[in-house]
Amino acid sequence: MNGREFVFLLCGLVAVASAVGVVAFRSPVRSAMSLVLTFFSLAIIYFNLGAELLGVSQIMVYAGAIMVLFLFVVMILRHAGAERTPEKRDPRGWWAGLGALVIAIFLFKVFMLPLLNTPVSEAADKQGTPQAIGPVLFTTYVWPFEVASVLLLIGVVGSIMLAKRRL
């Protein structure tokens, strides 16, 4: 196992574990934090694959965006976490777990086993750098790029309209 695979395995494990944490934690703040951890480990996987621009955008965009979400969680739901109602153990949970296990084995057999012996294809060198992505983004795909910015603008205007009915 070389260094790259090790980093991939480590970050993959962290990403999966924290993704489970997003739904498993009861406290909304911890869920938000595990979401951040998921995105962060995904970013490291991108770095590991040589897609630097993608990785750094992942951190910048999602860390910033999740931060806002997180703030709402802290401000609005802060007291909701305190009043937890104790849940009864549901016996159906065991059956659900069993079903999940069966499905996991099935999925592993169908999707993962054929992949086990495929050669690891490496991304072409320097394909993830800004030098490679920039020109393509601003020549071939300039229209989708600009349209995306208009879409974001609509989002901003819409959110302002929703938040402030009377400007």
Add this chain to the structure above:
Amino acid sequence: MTEWLQSASPLTLAVIRALLLVVPILILVPGLIWWERRLLSWMQDRIGPNRVPTITWKSGSKRSFFGLVQALFDGVKLFLKEDITPASVDRKIYFFAPALALFPAFVLGGTMPFAPDKGVWKYLTPVANLDIGVMFFLAVSSLGVYGVVLAGYASNNKYSLMGGLRASAQLISYELAMGVSLLAIVFSAGSLKMTQLVGAQEQPLWGVVPWLQDWNVLTPFGFVAAIVFFVCMVAESNRAPFDLPEAENELIAGYHTEYSSMKFAVFFMGEYAAMFVFSGIFSCVFFGGYNLLPFNWSAMGLGAVANLQETLAPLTFLIKMALFFTSFIWLRATLPRLRYDQLMGLGWKTLLPVAVANFILVGFWMIMQDLYGTGAAWLSWAVVAVLLVALYAGWLKARKTTTIERRTITLVDPRRARQ
């Protein structure tokens, strides 16, 4: 040395480079704290810490070394103090937050070169010469908010929470202006790589004066961007006059109210390390990096000085970092803390428009230079800049509504009023 570094494995080199960044910062933090306290007290007409290592010789004469070891002993004190964990904190996040606050402070400098890409330094700096150097810096500095906010949340204290919320609002607001001001520099240098940003500044000044270096701060758009970046940098590191998250007269100590002993020390250390690394980034992007003075020595026929500069590059870089760190302290001693509305107004209504206008001007400048040459670029830049300033002044004048508040107080003599 060079041969050994050449033959060393990449992993060893990476570890050496990371240590060369982190260890000096860790060692220097107590010195920085001492320097801040001494300078601050000098500016405020006090004496400051000047006693701690006082040695009494056998002859009876006493000698103290300017209180240099004070910060070290403060550290020892913090280690030995009782570590109180309040009962109602969110324990895991409470313990995790200081570590998270320390992390960005050190990772910030990951793409920062402290010496030229020559000789032995080629192997030792920067930690990672990423193609996305500046963006990496911005991404990591955007993570800096987590430590503060989580500390504020986990402490389960109203003042801490308010400190955390203030910090997040402040950091998100100023990050944008910081990014846009950097964008102008990246645009003119044509690269996101830190090493290339520094390299571009070693070119002749404005492309015409061969014996001066083209430091970004010496160009008009670079000067504007440097001011915007500096203000944002102070705001990002939560320093006075932007220290609202820990405003002691309103919030006790803000987000670290509930932290004591070593956990508080970690917050403290993270703040100073971040300031120091921010100073380094500032000097890299705007002040020619590791070049002490904006002179091209070899172009002046002083090859020996150029070689000396190259050999002593880390030292000169350290001097420049210390210089900008000193300006942080100077600001702290000079300016009172901003009000919240002033903070938001400065960030969104002043710095961001200035940075965006600057960015547009750089783009304009580059197009004009490509089409009509440098002279036309200068001329059109000046014209557009004057137009923009005039437009802004006009807008200010147009929206200004003067309302003079009138308060009349009539003093009534109670005896006469009764009559």
